[in-house]
Amino acid sequence: MQSSPAMAGREAGGGPAPAPACVLGIDLGTTSVKAALLEGTERGLVVAGSCSRETQAYTSSLEAGPQGMEQSVRRIIKALNECLAALPQQQLQRVTHIGISGQMHGIVFWKKDKGCKWTEGGTGPTFEPEEVSHLITWQDGRCSPAFLSSLPLPQSHISLATGFGCATAFWYLKKSPDFLKSYDAAGTIHDYVVAMLCDLKKPLMSVQNAASWGYFNCTNKSWNTDILEKSGFPVHLLPEVGDPGSIAGTTVCAWHGIPKGAKVGVALGDFQCSVYSCLTEKTDAVLNISTSAQLTISMPLGFQPPETPDPSSAVTYFPYFSGDYLAVAASLNGGNVLAAFVDMVAQWTEELGLQVQESAIYSKIINAALAQNDSKLSVHPTLFGERHSPEQLASVTNIAVSDLSLGHITRALCRGVVENLCSMLPVPRLLETGVRRVLGSGSALARNQVLRQEVERVFPFPVVYGKDVDAAVGAAMVMVHRK
Known part of the structure; x- marks a missing residue:
């Protein structure tokens, strides 16, 4: 495992070394949120603190009925805030980088300029969702096989399935088009968090999450925009796409004690991050x-x-x-x-x-x-x-x-x-x-x-x-x- 650059025994002058930098990892899972702080020591990277909270976010779907599987974004962010408030403040103040992963395939819609509001919390500034839809999760079953077969074939190595972001957007386009008119941005739940932290005017999504939505060509790293536009798909909702591990932006203000300007990575798939944590x-x-x-x-x-x-x-x-x-x-x-x-x-x-x-x-x-x-x-x-x-x-x-x-x-x-x-x-x-x-x-x-x-x-x-x-x-x- 690669060591943090912040690791240093003592400075050249013989004085005490500065406190090591920390990296924050966040996972917005299907049933819970987890946050982990990694810190460099002489023994390598160690987990300096971690916390998890059940989201209890499942909620009823007005449009899709019993086939719909939706979660309250407010409850997810509440669980995230509780996790961060429980982490050691001393380490949070030394966070230089934030990595975020989450449940794949799902989709949440929001208004770019009104996606959240920043408020002062007990551990510093935090954000609360504002004009945001429910998260329609990967477990959603509203897109029947008959409905999926009515959609254009994707130019992708991954077959389209119910619960995929693009399939869900197609469902709204055909079943409830007025719903889509209320929003001008979309992403996974973890893309949403990155966009709020960095105040992104256009959501940014990793190749991992884009592939999980369908209608994405991994070879040339692009959406099937020609195919989608011919079917009237709201392509303006599709995020820009970046490489996994790249930086999406920096925090626009302090967040639970994390300094303003901390680098935030493009959101990653929870599955890939789980594998990355153990596969050697x-x-x-x-x-x-x-x-x-x-x-x-x-x-x-x-x-x-x-x-x-x-x-x-x-x-x-x-x-x-x-x-x-x-x-x-x-x-x-x-x-x-x-x-x-x-x-x-x-x-x-x-x-x-x-x-x-x-x-x-x-x-x-x-x-x-x-x-x-x-x-x-x-x-x-x-x-x-x-x-x-x-x-x-x-x-x-x-x-x-x-x-x-x-x-x-x-x-x-x-x-x-x-x-x-x-x-x-x-x-x-x-x-x-x-x-x-x-x-x-x-x-x-x-x-x-x-x-x-x-x-x-x-x-x-x-x-x-x-x-x-x-x-x-x-x-x-x-x-x-x-x-």
Whole structure:
């Protein structure tokens, strides 16, 4: 890991060295916000402070109904402000660079001149959202397969899917055009934060986030403007695009004690930053199971993705850093499937006139599954479909009377989550690319021993945990290595 330039034992004159500079990393995730401070020491980079807050930002969608998945930007920024207020003020005052990542694919709209208002808070100036829409997230389901098939084909290696920013904008164009007239800027939630911090007159988006929106050509780093304009798409809402790791601007005023003029990087994909925080060898595969699930390998130097998308392919090539790509099996079914199962059990117990906390249910079903070494049940857990097969439903087969306990069902469900991901990027392909070990990460994997057991059963490689996969730390590391 590269050391911070601020590291110095003592000045040439023999006096005490100045306090080392700090780098702030922020991740605006699907369910929580995290901030991490990195500081240079004689031992290298260390995390000098971190904080996370649940956003509790989900809200109803007036236009899309139950298919819509939207979040309140105000609640997200509130959680961000709480995180920063909890970090050590002494280190915040030494921040020179800020790296920001967040949940990909989603879109938020705002007014350029009225996107936020700056106010004085307890730890210094901060901003509050003003004329801003809800965030329509990557989980949004308003764009049906029929609707997507009515849209022009993109000139991109990535297939269009519901929850992608450009698909959502098309939906508003066709279903609620007056909505778009209220705004003159758009971006991901993390693009919005960068634009507010730097007072950008035109939003700036990294190649990583642009690719996640659809209608973006990674080879020539440009939007499919000709294709979009012919369909009446509001191309004026599309952000400018910069390279991952580049500087978007500087803070226009002090922010929670961070000095005015701190450099802010162009917003990055949370997925890429998570990988960046742990991937040190090209022979490693990264397995992440959080809300969703991903299995990732590095592509060889010089790899270029195909020119046209393959809608049936379960593997997507994500732009990484310095022109490199990751091959990613990105499943929509991970910890959210287990959460849905717990919710179902809680609902059943309530219908039976019992009251059990969901946290208690989770621990009990995991303990029950640990008592069962195996289960003949076969669970195909695609409760939320998959991007390459959006209409796919979940199923349970091979049901026998002997395997109906909560323990058997929970173990089969955990195995199904892992096997589903492995079917998207099979073991033979991992072997072909020289994978030697799997780095296991993610909140669902960390808290679920049964899931870890099934990972070790499915993959014929050593599985290493505790690699501190962390998008906020990764975003900060990018800024350290590129400043």
